[in-house]
Amino acid sequence: MAIPCPHFNFAISEKPAMETLSQSPVVLVQDELKKIAAYKAVEMVKSGMVIGLGTGSTAKHAVDRIGELLRQGKLEDIIGIPTSTKTHEQALSLGIPLSDLDSHPVLDIAIDGADEVDPELNLVKGRGGSLLREKMVEGVCKKFVVIVDESKLVKYIGASGLAMPVEIVPFCWKFTAQRLQEFFEYAGCVAKLRTFASSNGMENCVLPFVTDNGNYLVDLYFKGDIGDLKAASDAILRLAGVVEHGMFLDMATTVVVAGELGVTIKNKIIREEILSRLYQFTIYEDDSPQILVFSLRKILMS
Numbered sequence: 686m687a688i689p690c691p692h693f694n695f696a697i698s699e700k701p702a703m704e705t706l707s708q709s710p711v712v713l714v715q716d717e718l719k720k721i722a723a724y725k726a727v728e729m730v731k732s733g734m735v736i737g738l739g740t741g742s743t744a745k746h747a748v749d750r751i752g753e754l755l756r757q758g759k760l761e762d763i764i765g766i767p768t769s770t771k772t773h774e775q776a777l778s779l780g781i782p783l784s785d786l787d788s789h790p791v792l793d794i795a796i797d798g799a800d801e802v803d804p805e806l807n808l809v810k811g812r813g814g815s816l817l818r819e820k821m822v823e824g825v826c827k828k829f830v831v832i833v834d835e836s837k838l839v840k841y842i843g844a845s846g847l848a849m850p851v852e853i854v855p856f857c858w859k860f861t862a863q864r865l866q867e868f869f870e871y872a873g874c875v876a877k878l879r880t881f882a883s884s885n886g887m888e889n890c891v892l893p894f895v896t897d898n899g900n901y902l903v904d905l906y907f908k909g910d911i912g913d914l915k916a917a918s919d920a921i922l923r924l925a926g927v928v929e930h931g932m933f934l935d936m937a938t939t940v941v942v943a944g945e946l947g948v949t950i951k952n953k954i955i956r957e958e959i960l961s962r963l964y965q966f967t968i969y970e971d972d973s974p975q976i977l978v979f980s981l982r983k984i985l986m987s
């Protein structure tokens with residue numbers, strides 16, 4: 686009798702892509718790795734697709750590449766949904782036809798960078814300031830491809846010690862920032878309003894960073910592990926004054942990682958997909974563990 690799969694919620698299949706970069710003694714700088722990851726991801730874009738266009742220095746390479754392929758006639762009939770005003774301007778300048786979620790509520794694919802990627806492909810995003818639109822767009826795509834250089838891989842969310850951004854309304858921002866910091870006290874959290882230095886020629890001042898949506902960002906810095914991510918996410922979103930946070934949990938379907946040793950593609954296979962693939966194999970109740978492991982491996986590598 687064929688039996689269903691054990692209780693997997695997801696699995697990560699990892700395969701090195703064809704290219705191996707390590708043969709050459711040349712040390713690739715971070716931006717070159719970002720470009721390699723971006724170009725690899727754009728290979729997954731096909732004519733006729735509606736594409737979420739990410740924001741940031743890595744996503745910029747992907748948008749440039751899509752524009753280039755469009756110009757060369759290698760891609761046709763695509764529609765881009767930008768995740769920020771900056772990407773909107775870039776895509777317009779490249780002649781990429783654009784639309785929005787009102788007209789295209791479901792996307793075929795989205796390609797975007799990330800600030801952190803954990804082993805389960807959860808992400809921190811938003812150090813570039815566009816997390817809300819990114820989450821709206823990337824939450825409705827059939828395939829969400831994340832492109833990073835290997836420096837973005839972390840053991841757990843927050844482990845880089847760098848910012849985990851939360852978009853908040855400007856009204857009483859100190860109050861909201863304080864509540865966020867208190868909530869994560871157990872992880873040694875420090876909450877800081879994101880600011881930038883401005884000068885009008887006469888004097889220099891420090892102003893709050895304002896998102897495309899007219900909101901502020903509070904960056905959370907953790908000293909330790911915040912633990913249950915889903916619980917943390919729910920708690921943040923329950924605070925009145927919070928608009929959205931930069932943890933993208935269970936959203937990435939593929940992560941393309943470019944490193945000194947080559948490109949690795951990590952795929953998140955959801956439970957239903959594993960089950961449907963398992964049914965392609967006939968597994969018997971008295972199969973040995975070795976046979977089960979062998980079958981599972983084949984599924985995850987396929």
Ligand SMILES: O=C(CO)[C@H](O)[C@H](O)COP(=O)(O)O
Nearest residue numbers: 741742743798810811813815
């Ligand atoms: O989330 C983002 C912007 O809101 C970016 O994707 C993220 O900050 C990564 O940026 P970069 O590719 O420049 O390293």
